[in-house]
Amino acid sequence: MKNYIIRRIIQMIPVFLGILFILFFILEQAPGTPVSNMMDPKMTPAQKAELAQKLGLDIPWYKRFINWIGEALKGNLGYSIKHKKPVTQVIGDYAGATLLLALISLVISILIGIPAGVISATKQYTVADNMLTVISFIGISIPSFFFGLLLLKFFAVDIQIFPLFGLRDPLLMSTNQFDKIKDMAWHLVLPSIVLGLNSTASFMRYTRSSMLEVIKQDYIRTARAKGLKEKTVIYRHAFRNAVIPIITLLGFWIPGLLSGAVVTETIFALPGLGKISVEATLTRNYPLILGINAMLAVLTLIGALVADLLYAIADPRIRYD
Amino acid sequence: MKTRRILSLLLAVMMVVTLFAGCTSQTNQPAPPAPEDGEESEQEEQPPAEQPKGDKILKFGGSGWGGLFNPVMTDNVYDSYVCDLIFEHLVNNDIEGEFIPELAEWIVSEDHLTYTFTLKDGIKFADGTPLTTADVEFTYKTIAHPKYDGPRAYAVSDLVGYEEYHGGATDVFEGIKVIDEKTISFIFPEGSAAPANIQCFVYGIMPKHYYEFENWEDFLALNEDPLGSGVLVFDSWAPKEFIKLMKNENYWDPANALKFDGILMSEVPDESILSALQTNQIDLAQISSSADNLEAAEAMDNIHLFNYLGNGYTFMCFNCIRPQLEDVRVRQALIYALDRESFIEAQYGAGLAEVGMAPISPSSWAFPDASELNPYSFDMEKAAKLMDEAGWKMESDKFRYKDGQKMHIKWLVYTDASWPATLAGMAADTWKQLGVDLEIELMDFETVADRTMDAEVGEKDFDIYTMGFSLDIDPDPTGALFDDNAYVKGGFNASGYKNAEAMELVARGKAEFDQEKRAVIYKEWAKIMNQEIPHTIVAYRKEIFGCSNRVKGMEIDTNKTFVQSIREVSIE
Numbered sequence: 096m097k098n099y100i101i102r103r104i105i106q107m108i109p110v111f112l113g114i115l116f117i118l119f120f121i122l123e124q125a126p127g128t129p130v131s132n133m134m135d136p137k138m139t140p141a142q143k144a145e146l147a148q149k150l151g152l153d154i155p156w157y158k159r160f161i162n163w164i165g166e167a168l169k170g171n172l173g174y175s176i177k178h179k180k181p182v183t184q185v186i187g188d189y190a191g192a193t194l195l196l197a198l199i200s201l202v203i204s205i206l207i208g209i210p211a212g213v214i215s216a217t218k219q220y221t222v223a224d225n226m227l228t229v230i231s232f233i234g235i236s237i238p239s240f241f242f243g244l245l246l247l248k249f250f251a252v253d254i255q256i257f258p259l260f261g262l263r264d265p266l267l268m269s270t271n272q273f274d275k276i277k278d279m280a281w282h283l284v285l286p287s288i289v290l291g292l293n294s295t296a297s298f299m300r301y302t303r304s305s306m307l308e309v310i311k312q313d314y315i316r317t318a319r320a321k322g323l324k325e326k327t328v329i330y331r332h333a334f335r336n337a338v339i340p341i342i343t344l345l346g347f348w349i350p351g352l353l354s355g356a357v358v359t360e361t362i363f364a365l366p367g368l369g370k371i372s373v374e375a376t377l378t379r380n381y382p383l384i385l386g387i388n389a390m391l392a393v394l395t396l397i398g399a400l401v402a403d404l405l406y407a408i409a410d411p412r413i414r415y416d
Numbered sequence: 417m418k419t420r421r422i423l424s425l426l427l428a429v430m431m432v433v434t435l436f437a438g439c440t441s442q443t444n445q446p447a448p449p450a451p452e453d454g455e456e457s458e459q460e461e462q463p464p465a466e467q468p469k470g471d472k473i474l475k476f477g478g479s480g481w482g483g484l485f486n487p488v489m490t491d492n493v494y495d496s497y498v499c500d501l502i503f504e505h506l507v508n509n510d511i512e513g514e515f516i517p518e519l520a521e522w523i524v525s526e527d528h529l530t531y532t533f534t535l536k537d538g539i540k541f542a543d544g545t546p547l548t549t550a551d552v553e554f555t556y557k558t559i560a561h562p563k564y565d566g567p568r569a570y571a572v573s574d575l576v577g578y579e580e581y582h583g584g585a586t587d588v589f590e591g592i593k594v595i596d597e598k599t600i601s602f603i604f605p606e607g608s609a610a611p612a613n614i615q616c617f618v619y620g621i622m623p624k625h626y627y628e629f630e631n632w633e634d635f636l637a638l639n640e641d642p643l644g645s646g647v648l649v650f651d652s653w654a655p656k657e658f659i660k661l662m663k664n665e666n667y668w669d670p671a672n673a674l675k676f677d678g679i680l681m682s683e684v685p686d687e688s689i690l691s692a693l694q695t696n697q698i699d700l701a702q703i704s705s706s707a708d709n710l711e712a713a714e715a716m717d718n719i720h721l722f723n724y725l726g727n728g729y730t731f732m733c734f735n736c737i738r739p740q741l742e743d744v745r746v747r748q749a750l751i752y753a754l755d756r757e758s759f760i761e762a763q764y765g766a767g768l769a770e771v772g773m774a775p776i777s778p779s780s781w782a783f784p785d786a787s788e789l790n791p792y793s794f795d796m797e798k799a800a801k802l803m804d805e806a807g808w809k810m811e812s813d814k815f816r817y818k819d820g821q822k823m824h825i826k827w828l829v830y831t832d833a834s835w836p837a838t839l840a841g842m843a844a845d846t847w848k849q850l851g852v853d854l855e856i857e858l859m860d861f862e863t864v865a866d867r868t869m870d871a872e873v874g875e876k877d878f879d880i881y882t883m884g885f886s887l888d889i890d891p892d893p894t895g896a897l898f899d900d901n902a903y904v905k906g907g908f909n910a911s912g913y914k915n916a917e918a919m920e921l922v923a924r925g926k927a928e929f930d931q932e933k934r935a936v937i938y939k940e941w942a943k944i945m946n947q948e949i950p951h952t953i954v955a956y957r958k959e960i961f962g963c964s965n966r967v968k969g970m971e972i973d974t975n976k977t978f979v980q981s982i983r984e985v986s987i988e
Contacts, residue, residue, distance in 0.1 A: 126859075126862065126863040126866040126867065127860075127862030127863055127865060127866040127870075128862075128866070128870070130870075130906075131862050131865040131866050131869075131870045132861065132862055132865065135491070135567045135568075135570075136885060136886065136887070136888075136895075136896055136908065137570040137888070137895065138567060138569070138570060139569075139570065139573070139895060139907075140902070140904050140905060140906035140907045142569045142570065142573065143906040144906060145569075146565060146567075149565045150565075177482055178482065178483055178484075179484060179489060179565075179636045179639055180483075180636065180637070180639070180640075188655040189655060189656065244687060247688065247691070248691075251691070251695070252691045252694065252695060255695060258697070259684070259688050259691055259692050259695065259697050260477075260682065260683070260684045260685065260688055260692065260697070261657055261658065261682060261683070261684075262654075262657055263657070265652075265654070265657070265658045265660055265680055265682070266473060266680060361685050362685055362687060362688075363685075364479070364656075364657075364682070364683045364684055364685050364688070365656075366654065366655050366656030366657045366683070367656075370656065371656075377832070377860060377861070377862065378862070379862055
């Protein structure tokens with residue numbers, strides 16, 4: 096197992112470098128520079144050119160690439176052009192809210208989606224199954240901006256029980272930590288519902304189809320024939336086998352925890368990485384785009400590895416030696 | 417059967433819910449019933465005993481704070497609001513657009529080249545340190561510093577000795593002379609006397625003892641922890657969440673101190689601005705100007721509105737070196753064939769914008785009498801006639817040709833804002849009738865800038881592009897869209913149109929100190945540009961601010977931001 100992990104990590108290095116190279120190349124090919132959106136009408140062309148030179152834009156891109164890799168190895172991802180501070184700090188500023196929101200919605204969707212999927216599969220074609228199916232299709236197809244605005248209209252404008260925007264109430268002067276946590280939780284209710292709905296629905300559908308497939312297997316019939324209780328059959332024998340495709344899904348979810356949900360973050364005015372990365376792209380903030388994407392690339396690679404390792408835990412037949 | 421019935425019931429309920437939500441947005445909302453109100457305030461202000469000041473906080477909503485709370489670094493309007501509240505300037509302006517003393521009185525020498533400022537008595541920064549000319553010198557030297565990478569270089573780049581100091585050749589900036597603790601002179605070189613030079617002194621003064629730096633990075637690190645002399649002091653900021661400013665209790669001029677406790681600026685998305693005003697979660701916000709928003713805002717009885725002309729315009733740039741567009745008659749024909757009245761109604765709503773004519777804000781003293789300008793009212797016949805006169809004849813395929821070349825026009829449209837696409841979409845219809853083969857290319861703002869202004873002179877790859885432009889109080893157009901010398905890579909003039917006579921007027925207007933004579937010069941210049949239209953001014957737009965009725969004394973207008981009004985404001 097240990098050797099396997101080490102081997103996998105060594106394999107990741109060239110893949111990661113390849114991803115960075117492609118990222119750098121695509122950014123280089125995109126029209127526009129970080130200076131072209133500095134549209135202060137009084138700036139002269141010479142002053143603009145000087146700024147570009149200070150940002151190192153006059154150096155050939157492959158040299159910048161090599162410099163960047165060298166610095167990144169030392170933990171320096173450069174300066175965010177717009178924020179005028181180190182990229183690592185900018186990511187740190189915004190990662191908290193994104194991670195919190197994503198974790199809550201992930202927990203919600205696992206806790207609701209997977210059991211609902213199991214019920215849906217074991218009670219196939221009953222009223223319960225049909226209801227869950229309809230709800231999950233609504234969940235998958237309703238656009239999150241619309242669902243979010245709908246919730247805001249009902250719960251924040253009409254009956255005003257939830258706040259309209261933000262992550263907390265800045266005027267809350269209480270020094271009691273519990274009050275602060277309560278306040279933040281209150282602000283996160285609607286965004287978590289919006290963000291969780293879609294993933295809950297997909298978890299439900301994946302679990303359902305995967306369970307349905309397993310239930311038809313011979314070994315389930317054998318388990319039943321042995322006279323095991325239905326609960327044991329479903330949760331010990333069937334579910335354990337059905338969970339493998341879901342683990343793959345979870346592996347892909349890891350980078351999602353930090354990539355941010357642009358629409359949800361925008362509608363609820365939450366300080367997340369999703370909005371920042373869109374902004375960075377629109378203003379050609381190269382160091383920040385690179386920093387965020389490099390981080391996501393690492394997380395994707397780790398997610399794949401974690402999923403592979405979890406297979407071995409879920410299925411004793413899978414061994415990595 | 418049973419399940420199907422349940423399903424259809426469910427769907428029906430969903431549909432009603434959707435419909436309901438769609439119809440009742442914003443307008444005619446009954447006031448929320450009292451009990452819910454109680455619940456809400458319970459949530460918002462939990463321990464009332466610990467929060468006696470919460471009521472007197474002005475809550476401002478908007479989006480786009482970037483965290484550069486430094487008067488020489490800030491590059492967007494929301495960050496500048498924060499800076500202008502925390503810092504004070506040598507010079508400010510009144511509602512008429514006249515420059516008035518803020519921290520200092522000034523005199524200008526006979527030759528209009530030396531500006532000497534005398535600081536008022538007793539000015540102190542929020543930490544109690546006196547503000548002296550050393551701080552003024554430090555602020556302006558920072559902008560001229562060799563390491564400076566902010567957008568404000570033009571405030572010092574015209575002063576004597578800038579090149580030497582900025583290049584790092586010397587530590588002495590000749591153009592800035594500290595005379596004593598209260599008096600400082602700024603010297604412009606021979607030949608650059610201009611009334612617009614006063615605009616160099618509208619930036620916030622920073623305390624030297626606080627901002628003085630060894631490394632540029634150390635200076636930047638203070639962007640999120642500003643210290644100034646203004647009526648508010650910085651309290652806290654959470655990126656993309658809020659900025660909290662509190663009253664400066666030690667303000668040096670107690671008679672003019674803030675009349676309430678502080679300002680909370682919250683990040684509120686555009687979609688929620690109206691709802692937030694309606695539910696009193698914010699007191700003040702800019703409302704994006706559209707007929708729907710205006711109607712909804714007018715229907716709310718807890719706020720009052722400020723509806724004023726913005727100091728700027730949207731424009732359409734013609735690439736005048738292209739054979740299709742070099743003839744002024746073709747440019748005029750295209751504008752005649754563009755129904756801008758309908759565009760304004762469709763895009764903004766009647767009354768929320770005016771058809772653009774001259775490259776000067778209608779609020780300015782330099783704006784000519786509208787009757788002397790051509791509004792290019794929609795007229796397809798006139799457009800066709802002008803095209804014919806210019807030699808572009810309609811052929812059997814319904815397109816116009818001249819010397820075998822088809823009238824083909826490529827319009828770069830950015831989708832970051834919606835108006836360019838609306839305008840281009842309307843043009844696609846009417847220009848087709850005129851015989852123009854219009855190709856619309858959609859892209860983002862950066863790409864438009866890259867292919868127009870930021871491209872080398874021979875590589876400007878467009879026929880038409882559209883953009884918005886904001887203006888200074890002073891109408892001097894040097895360096896901007898209509899300046900022949902700005903037709904370079906990175907310059908603002910991408911049209912390639914040159915006119916020595918117009919440039920002569922611009923130069924005369926820039927150096928003229930008698931405002932009446934200046935107005936005559938600019939009016940003449942505006943008429944030429946209205947005739948030649950290398951850039952057509954598409955529209956002048958209105959801006960709307962909504963303000964809670966509990967806020968008294970607020971005044972917002974073209975030349976007055978809410979920040980400039982803040983000392984007059986009180987909160988009930």
